[in-house]
Amino acid sequence: MSRHYLFLLAQGMPAAGLQWPVLLYTAQGEQCRTTLGALPTWLAGAAVVLVLPMEMAGCCKLDPVPGRRPTRESLAYAAEEQLAEALETLHLAFGPPDAGGYRQVVTVALEEYRHLMSMLQAQGIDPVAVHVDADLLGTEEACALWFEGRWLLGGADGTRLAVSERQAHVLSRRLAPRLWLAEPGSPGEALSDKHVASAVGRLVDGGGTAVDLRQGPMRRQRSSPPWQALGGGMLAALLLVCLADYLRADWLQQQASLQHAENVQMFARWAPGQVPGADLAAQVQALEQRPGPPTAVERLAMFADPLAGVGNVTIEHAEAKTSEGWTIDVVAQGFDDLERLRQRAPGVRMGHARQVGEGVRATISWLEAE
Template identity: 30%
Template sequence: MDCLFLPADSPARLDADTPVYWLPKQGAGRWLRLDECAAAAQGAISLVLPAEACSFFAVSLPTRKARWMQQALAYVAEELLAENVDELHLALGETLADGRQRVVAIGRQRLGDWLAQLRELGLPIVAVHVDADLLPRDATQLLFLGERGLLGGAGETRLVFASRDWPALAGHCPPPWHAQGSEAEPPVPLEDYRPLDDPYAFLAGNRATAVNLAQGEFAVETGSTGLGYWKPLFAVVGLILLVQPGFNLVQAWYFQRQGDAYAEASQALYRELFPEDVRIVNLRAQFDDHLAQRSGGQAGFLRLLEHTAGALEDGIPVTIGQLDYNQDRGDLALQLQAMDFATLETLRRRLGESGQSVQLGSASREGDGVSARVVIGG
């Protein structure tokens, strides 16, 4: 697809006159204004951001389940970043040799504004990469674009630097060093240097292995249109509809038996690990609580907070006036206001259904309502 490279000094507001490097899927690349790119575009476009706009690091995540990875990523990244993690878009990349996962971070507002502005100009962006991350993923890779240098390769480091500063960086980068550049000669002495006719085309050729920032809220669905494209799919769907009812019955019977077997095995293991729990209401929630009690700290707080939010999601009309978490005891105390005592009892019952220890005390009437202190966990 066509590629659009934003320059290192890209403004916060992209308009029709903003200069960018345009690399069509066919033909030579050149510097154009954005309105000229929109006129030349022939379909989906891959946007390449300057490394100056992003941060790069690697993290060890405690889960590989897709639905939990973003939540775990935000929690782990908060320890590494000086910025507010809620204001960042975090894109997950590949797993490194040491088991950690590559991460690219960029301001959520900045990325959202750029994408919206480009689409307003008629540029359909479907993929987002970073120039330093487009270098080949072996050894230490360098690309010199005049006075601007890019560092990448197999390691976690992605860096933009002044070309003249490479000698000072060299000692921190493991050899071998593979260097490419836009000039016939490197800006600093290098043994392995290859001049490139179009360094941007060299970067674009490595998009398949680079991190695509179009994830989560910035994910883009692509597809072709036209009846001819869908004909094979219609044929397959027709065949599936003929055999599906019988297959569903067999599959449902099989999975029911498998599920019952796994449930029995899980309960047996749980009773073996936690014999003091004589009543199992929600196996997953109770097991998570035991883990939280052993890990303590913020993880225990977040888990209790999640249970509280789950109990309130049906719209129980209560107001939380104060919230206190005791790490030593592992309990969460809530000062609540409600219309009547029945509402408080409903909430207490809902919290208990998740397997939590719930204590309701210090209830008193205040004006037209009631207030009480509820302690969860511990």
């Protein structure tokens, strides 16, 4: 992630307001000077590292504290006797233990720190980290850096100070030997023993080992991870799918009910008198397989058996009448043949008969047995 470094300059401390002068060092290596209340709008939501002047902070070395992972409370109580102010008025930040178990402790006034953070957050800036400039000199070697009109002392010996040029001349003879760094042509060049191309670039490079003040009650409130938003979206989508399935099932059930009602009406017209059952398809199939009423030809064929037994009788014309049965014109060789037919076929009544050249022509009626 590309980070922009926002340095609060020490000369703005007395006012500590929106006119506080700042030095902005962008992720592209560009520098610009402005005030705390006139920061570029594009910093809102960007990854900003806030750097406080050492003059705002205190620093001490904490002896090893018993326990594998001591709590913040136990670390604070262990550091209390080294602090000049009450714990309630301070925000404490602890570095990781070194090889000997010692920790770097950085303190800032709690109310002043909260006020500063509220001014930044009002502009949409929520720093990803907060450091102190003297703590950005790293831990590899004891050194000093000329930065913004004063010397920053830090490095491996645990010293964290910001002093004037005159004070630096005194301390250079009393402190352990250290590397004095300054940009060419700067006022600190007279005391330096090595040049750096960019003092602010040197501080940015040392951020990996600096104590981050965004911890404990002042830690950054991270936004919800993307998967939570994705999970919410998936849940909403799942609910929509379930709702769509429910509505479709309800619609299909309504259509099925309408179709069943239409089928019952069609069944009543097709098979009057039949009571529709639960399985109309099976009921229709059973009714189709049931033998239907005999046709007129089939019913007349029933008359053929007694007629064949008599012999010598021929049907010339037959007519079925709904209530009166059949009226049949026959031709027989004699009257005795007609008598035998009457005896063999119950329901036969003889009508008028007359003698003709080919035999006897008669009209009979036949009522089918129920």
